[in-house]
Amino acid sequence: MSDDDDAIAAWRRQQYPRPALTVDLVVFTVLDADLKVLLIRRGEAPFRHAWALPGGFVRVGDGGADEGEDLDAAAHRELVEETGLPEGSVFLEQLYTFGRRGRDPRGRVVTVAYYALVRPDLAPLVTAGTDAEHAEWRSVAHVDRATLAFDHAEILDTAVERIRGKLDYAPIAFDLVPATFSVSELRAVHEAIKGEADDPSNFRRRFRRMVEDGLIEQAPGKRITGRRPAAVYRFVRR
Amino acid sequence: MSDDDDAIAAWRRQQYPRPALTVDLVVFTVLDADLKVLLIRRGEAPFRHAWALPGGFVRVGDGGADEGEDLDAAAHRELVEETGLPEGSVFLEQLYTFGRRGRDPRGRVVTVAYYALVRPDLAPLVTAGTDAEHAEWRSVAHVDRATLAFDHAEILDTAVERIRGKLDYAPIAFDLVPATFSVSELRAVHEAIKGEADDPSNFRRRFRRMVEDGLIEQAPGKRITGRRPAAVYRFVRR
DNA sequence: CCAAAAGTGTTAACAGTACACCCATGG
């Protein structure tokens, strides 16, 4: 294929200007029936000392032997670096790509945003990690959009919109509860994401339907809360 | 902000390797009750003579006075360049970003894919344009995925999946019919996208509800088809 | 008159909403 090789060589000589490429992560969890997002306090300019989403540059390779990493791999790597959570324990999906010029004062930086869902039993491990002093779970409702670095307010709002929409037709709530959960724990997740109360009785019917459909199965034991113990269930992965 | 300026200068000297950045377009229309996608026959290596999605490089700027263009602007520009259709006559939305290493033999190229919806009365103008000989509307059902350039088969399938999903909750079908349309014309669009028949009577009921909700209003005149003439309607933009 | 599409109507099944009510437990 010397035809191709020629074209490739010519193309490399041409050297169009290229943007820097990053991935940013919107990492959610639900704690105390409240939707939280993981924010990092920046240690360096620009936006030094401001709160920002975790993220970093995509390893792109040198165009030769080093081929770099896939976008998804970059997102996974950043997730592990910033949270310390084991690979595979967290739901991760591409959200949207933000490339407005001027969104980064350092120059043209395009970012591929991902969102992640962390189970609440893993959430405390994140802020207990090596980056303890500058990573924090913050209530999505109370985050001050105006002080977030870059265009991260827009990214955050896009991610919230996405999980609100997906909640109705995709089983994402199961990534925000422990491996076993009670009916009201799952309902609390729905309420935290939607931001409004959900009739316990009606939610229970939808829950029962999922059991009948084999999406959920009952697990042994009971959840002891100080009130009446609740049955616990687990999500059936397929 | 000399703190920022220092950081910016230091960052520019660092010069991480950067990927090339393109936008690719999945341009849909519906002709003869069949979902079509616009394909281009490539004139240059790699994948010379293969069919591909239209697209091109994002103008990124030189990091100085030239700031380049936004991603959406790049997609709009490519759309105009490749279809010749007037700005604003076509629905355009970001789809997904594909950045698998090895997806382009020339090196690391990340592409932000967009999808577009072209009204059928405008569709013939596209293939009649200056690029007439190498742009073609092809039936989505019959496109040979295996011979498409790059990872464009994957991009196409992602776009089809997207519009199938959105059809149920977003008014995208109105971007695939002329300014005025009959009930069965709109139904034909739904059927073309879903790929299955839709009960005419039940579709009519949903249609009537949209009229009652003010989403659609009746337009003067009738659609003469050779059979019984049908009432025509128009979408009410809000 | 016949084929075909426009257009109307009916039914049963199902899913969502609102609400009343009983049950089990810790304090």
Place this chain on the structure above:
DNA sequence: CCATGGGTGTACTGTTAACACTTTTGG
């Protein structure tokens, strides 16, 4: 014994799927 959340039931409403039927046109 009582406050609280777990858990059950029910009446009402709206939506969907399936299908029978009438109307209007061109050939």
